[in-house]
Amino acid sequence: MMKLSRFLQQSRNSFGNHIDGRDASRLHTLTFQARISTSQDFTANERIYAPYSVFKGKAALSVQPVPPTFTKLTSGHVKVERRGIMMLTFMPAMGERKYDHEKRQHFALSATEVGSLISLGPKDSSEFFHDPSMLSSNAGQVRKSLSIKPQADGGGYFVSLSVVNNILRTNERFNVPLTAGEFAVLKTACSFALPHIMGWDRLTAKLPREKVGSPSKANRQEPNLEWAK
Amino acid sequence: MMKLSRFLQQSRNSFGNHIDGRDASRLHTLTFQARISTSQDFTANERIYAPYSVFKGKAALSVQPVPPTFTKLTSGHVKVERRGIMMLTFMPAMGERKYDHEKRQHFALSATEVGSLISLGPKDSSEFFHDPSMLSSNAGQVRKSLSIKPQADGGGYFVSLSVVNNILRTNERFNVPLTAGEFAVLKTACSFALPHIMGWDRLTAKLPREKVGSPSKANRQEPNLEWAK
Amino acid sequence: MMKLSRFLQQSRNSFGNHIDGRDASRLHTLTFQARISTSQDFTANERIYAPYSVFKGKAALSVQPVPPTFTKLTSGHVKVERRGIMMLTFMPAMGERKYDHEKRQHFALSATEVGSLISLGPKDSSEFFHDPSMLSSNAGQVRKSLSIKPQADGGGYFVSLSVVNNILRTNERFNVPLTAGEFAVLKTACSFALPHIMGWDRLTAKLPREKVGSPSKANRQEPNLEWAK
Amino acid sequence: MMKLSRFLQQSRNSFGNHIDGRDASRLHTLTFQARISTSQDFTANERIYAPYSVFKGKAALSVQPVPPTFTKLTSGHVKVERRGIMMLTFMPAMGERKYDHEKRQHFALSATEVGSLISLGPKDSSEFFHDPSMLSSNAGQVRKSLSIKPQADGGGYFVSLSVVNNILRTNERFNVPLTAGEFAVLKTACSFALPHIMGWDRLTAKLPREKVGSPSKANRQEPNLEWAK
Numbered sequence: 034m035m036k037l038s039r040f041l042q043q044s045r046n047s048f049g050n051h052i053d054g055r056d057a058s059r060l061h062t063l064t065f066q067a068r069i070s071t072s073q074d075f076t077a078n079e080r081i082y083a084p085y086s087v088f089k090g091k092a093a094l095s096v097q098p099v100p101p102t103f104t105k106l107t108s109g110h111v112k113v114e115r116r117g118i119m120m121l122t123f124m125p126a127m128g129e130r131k132y133d134h135e136k137r138q139h140f141a142l143s144a145t146e147v148g149s150l151i152s153l154g155p156k157d158s159s160e161f162f163h164d165p166s167m168l169s170s171n172a173g174q175v176r177k178s179l180s181i182k183p184q185a186d187g188g189g190y191f192v193s194l195s196v197v198n199n200i201l202r203t204n205e206r207f208n209v210p211l212t213a214g215e216f217a218v219l220k221t222a223c224s225f226a227l228p229h230i231m232g233w234d235r236l237t238a239k240l241p242r243e244k245v246g247s248p249s250k251a252n253r254q255e256p257n258l259e260w261a262k
Numbered sequence: 263m264m265k266l267s268r269f270l271q272q273s274r275n276s277f278g279n280h281i282d283g284r285d286a287s288r289l290h291t292l293t294f295q296a297r298i299s300t301s302q303d304f305t306a307n308e309r310i311y312a313p314y315s316v317f318k319g320k321a322a323l324s325v326q327p328v329p330p331t332f333t334k335l336t337s338g339h340v341k342v343e344r345r346g347i348m349m350l351t352f353m354p355a356m357g358e359r360k361y362d363h364e365k366r367q368h369f370a371l372s373a374t375e376v377g378s379l380i381s382l383g384p385k386d387s388s389e390f391f392h393d394p395s396m397l398s399s400n401a402g403q404v405r406k407s408l409s410i411k412p413q414a415d416g417g418g419y420f421v422s423l424s425v426v427n428n429i430l431r432t433n434e435r436f437n438v439p440l441t442a443g444e445f446a447v448l449k450t451a452c453s454f455a456l457p458h459i460m461g462w463d464r465l466t467a468k469l470p471r472e473k474v475g476s477p478s479k480a481n482r483q484e485p486n487l488e489w490a491k
Numbered sequence: 492m493m494k495l496s497r498f499l500q501q502s503r504n505s506f507g508n509h510i511d512g513r514d515a516s517r518l519h520t521l522t523f524q525a526r527i528s529t530s531q532d533f534t535a536n537e538r539i540y541a542p543y544s545v546f547k548g549k550a551a552l553s554v555q556p557v558p559p560t561f562t563k564l565t566s567g568h569v570k571v572e573r574r575g576i577m578m579l580t581f582m583p584a585m586g587e588r589k590y591d592h593e594k595r596q597h598f599a600l601s602a603t604e605v606g607s608l609i610s611l612g613p614k615d616s617s618e619f620f621h622d623p624s625m626l627s628s629n630a631g632q633v634r635k636s637l638s639i640k641p642q643a644d645g646g647g648y649f650v651s652l653s654v655v656n657n658i659l660r661t662n663e664r665f666n667v668p669l670t671a672g673e674f675a676v677l678k679t680a681c682s683f684a685l686p687h688i689m690g691w692d693r694l695t696a697k698l699p700r701e702k703v704g705s706p707s708k709a710n711r712q713e714p715n716l717e718w719a720k
Numbered sequence: 721m722m723k724l725s726r727f728l729q730q731s732r733n734s735f736g737n738h739i740d741g742r743d744a745s746r747l748h749t750l751t752f753q754a755r756i757s758t759s760q761d762f763t764a765n766e767r768i769y770a771p772y773s774v775f776k777g778k779a780a781l782s783v784q785p786v787p788p789t790f791t792k793l794t795s796g797h798v799k800v801e802r803r804g805i806m807m808l809t810f811m812p813a814m815g816e817r818k819y820d821h822e823k824r825q826h827f828a829l830s831a832t833e834v835g836s837l838i839s840l841g842p843k844d845s846s847e848f849f850h851d852p853s854m855l856s857s858n859a860g861q862v863r864k865s866l867s868i869k870p871q872a873d874g875g876g877y878f879v880s881l882s883v884v885n886n887i888l889r890t891n892e893r894f895n896v897p898l899t900a901g902e903f904a905v906l907k908t909a910c911s912f913a914l915p916h917i918m919g920w921d922r923l924t925a926k927l928p929r930e931k932v933g934s935p936s937k938a939n940r941q942e943p944n945l946e947w948a949k
Contacts, residue, residue: 330770332768337767338767339767339768339769340767340768340769341768341769341770342769342770373772373905374774374899374901374902374905375901376905377900377901377902377903377904377905377906377908378899378900378901378904380904380908381875381900381901381903381904453908456905456908456909456912457908457909457912457913460770460772460905460909461768461770462770462772462785462909462912462913464768464770
């Protein structure tokens with residue numbers, strides 16, 4: 034019961050449930066979708082495969098950002114419809130250099146969880162809990178936890194995913210050790226991607242499209258250049 | 263009297279007053295405006311809603327950048343007309359998961375104040391003072407102060423806004439505790455947004471649009487490749 | 492024999508071999524190629540010369556990113572065809588301010604190796620091994636190693652490339668001391684370039700292209716603004 | 721004599737002379753020029769005013785990046801023609817909130833000097849020397865030096881420019897104290913601008929423009945997805 038409340042708390046803060054539900058139902062493939070939507074339907078569906086993948090002895094880990102979707106309001110304004118996430122995909126090894134794509138598991142990091150990841154100090158650990166069925170009748174039946182722990186030496190990290198499914202009575206665990214260099218890629222790439230999954234890359238300032246009609250007005254503003262800006 | 267002079271000093275350095283005046287009069291909604299202007303009027307007015315919001319027990323905080331506006335001079339050149347800012351919006355809680363949008367308060371960070379925020383070390387505090395009526399007859403009547411303080415443990419921060427209005431005889435206070443992950447999102451997203459609110463994202467180098475007419479000239483430059491650049 | 496296995500291990504993790512093979516066969520010039528490809532052929536081949544170069548007493552070092560190439564799948568989706576890299580080019584000095592372009596040597600850093608470079612602390616060293624002929628009959632015949640070591644004082648670094656070619660019986664070594672400022676440029680520019688060589692710069696969120704047809708649907712979503720995002 | 725050789729050495733490493741010559745002759749106004757050039761002439765000349773300015777008691781400092789120019793070679797390739805720089809402009813105060821634009825002095829930071837600036841630790845100082853007439857008959861007659869020193873308390877910095885002109889027999893000095901927040905803006909904005917003044921913002925990976933003609937080829941590549949990338 035305590036554990037469940039912890040899941041609920043976690044999910045309320047991080048919207049983990051909402052995101053996680055997406056893993057199971059919609060993101061069947063290792064992609065990110067640059068979807069374009071209106072309030073009515075998806076009008077474009079362009080998928081780009083550019084995961085950052087590390088292949089280790091027992092499992093592989095692929096990381097790829099999923100941008101947010103926007104919708105146009107009747108006012109003509111635009112708002113985020115679905116938040117972007119950072120999608121982690123784990124696959125178990127099934128032989129040398131072979132990984133079982135059928136047994137892959139997803140874990141979708143929210144913007145705030147990405148913030149936790151990129152602010153990890155060299156001695157810090159972090160753990161995230163998701164319940165993909167939260168707020169449904171299956172709440173608490175599937176528990177996912179992602180753990181990131183520093184290695185004793187070197188500067189690398191252990192990234193582990195545990196998926197406990199009480200309905201299917203399965204208990205899966207994926208362990209992927211990352212070198213310091215691989216973790217630096219993850220942090221740098223996640224820092225780059227964070228404003229994108231938040232939709233802030235739409236912020237770029239626009240230059241005026243039209244010509245000046247009234248020279249005097251423009252000139253009047255010039256003396257204020259230093260102070261009014 | 264000392265306090266007022268402090269407000270004035272603060273505002274002179276950070277242009278806080280100018281910005282803050284904007285809060286009250288123009289930014290009624292939780293948006294950022296990708297406005298496009300000429301010297302005469304605003305020709306386009308596209309609003310995009312992509313705030314980063316955290317909802318806590320007593321209050322919610324939303325953060326969103328507002329890009330600068332540019333104007334075209336009669337010389338054909340373009341200059342910043344109004345600086346961009348980082349808009350913080352606080353809303354008090356009015357029940358579980360409900361926040362009172364009518365009682366929201368804004369605080370607009372200038373580029374320099376964003377610089378202070380993103381350079382905060384793990385033990386550092388920062389406080390900003392704005393007087394929305396500065397240089398008007400109501401100067402000193404409304405005092406806003408934003409405080410950012412590290413939590414004793416963990417790595418999170420307390421973000422608080424105090425608004426003292428001597429005209430309405432009101433005194434409002436908003437407290438929003440941020441986790442380390444949430445504060446990392448704020449710092450990373452503000453670092454990303456800073457060059458944008460300064461208008462420096464317009465800097466992108468352009469490639470030549472035209473073909474080469476004179477091969478000899480191009481070739482003559484080649485031997486200097488190493489030293490002339 | 493131990494050394495060879497070390498090369499193999501290194502290459503398996505970093506795909507160094509694959510990349511290095513590229514140095515020898517395709518990147519004859521100091522360029523980065525913004526190639527555009529389909530599954531069938533390269534349709535565009537635009538080369539931009541914008542290396543960051545430092546010229547020192549015994550050798551010069553030029554650094555330039557090479558973006559990835561993408562290919563369109565029959566499904567209409569797009570995937571990375573060839574990963575991007577950071578190309579390091581060394582040239583020996585052949586007199587005052589003159590460098591021997593004919594004797595240049597390349598070393599292509601993978602995304603993970605770039606991650607190692609940008610995460611180097613002020614006292615850290617790093618060494619990378621590449622075998623350009625790995626998995627061919629000449630495996631182990633040519634060994635390249637790149638070493639990055641902090642200088643005893645100041646804050647600069649020594650960057651050295653060693654190329655041992657058992658077929659040609661040659662043994663070349665390039666030493667380029669970098670000042671703290673030059674190394675800061677390298678780290679900052681590599682951090683900037685990393686998401687680009689991974690192809691993540693394609694992530695930019697797209698806004699809806701179409702107008703809203705059904706006002707009621709859009710309005711229905713508004714109350715959820717705070718929680719559904 | 722020793723001092724002069726120091727200037728020469730400095731300039732050889734940082735190309736300060738070339739850049740500085742530009743200050744005097746071409747950048748008369750506080751702008752950055754998004755110039756577009758071919759080998760023959762400049763075809764476009766769009767100036768954008770977006771300086772970051774701080775106005776203090778004795779002097780004002782404005783900072784603005786100047787992007788590089790590119791030229792198209794007869795081979796169809798494109799190379800940097802003139803490197804970008806970070807332009808610092810100082811103006812002396814001539815009364816309250818008034819600054820003498822006529823007496824302004826420029827100092828153009830190269831990419832490597834920007835690297836030095838952004839890598840300054842909290843206790844570090846840095847000094848740059850430029851000789852705008854180097855390699856001309858007036859070499860050594862004008863000496864500019866820019867000094868950046870941490871303040872004893874707080875976390876701010878002193879930025880000073882000294883210009884000694886032996887021809888005009890003038891000796892000017894500008895002192896601008898920066899707060900920690902203002903210096904953070906400078907560092908963050910310079911880090912953002914560095915890849916741009918290097919021309920690396922042209923690196924963005926391009927997606928394939930054409931459709932796939934041969935499904936079998938595309939499919940054949942799929943099994944290699946994990947290892948070939």
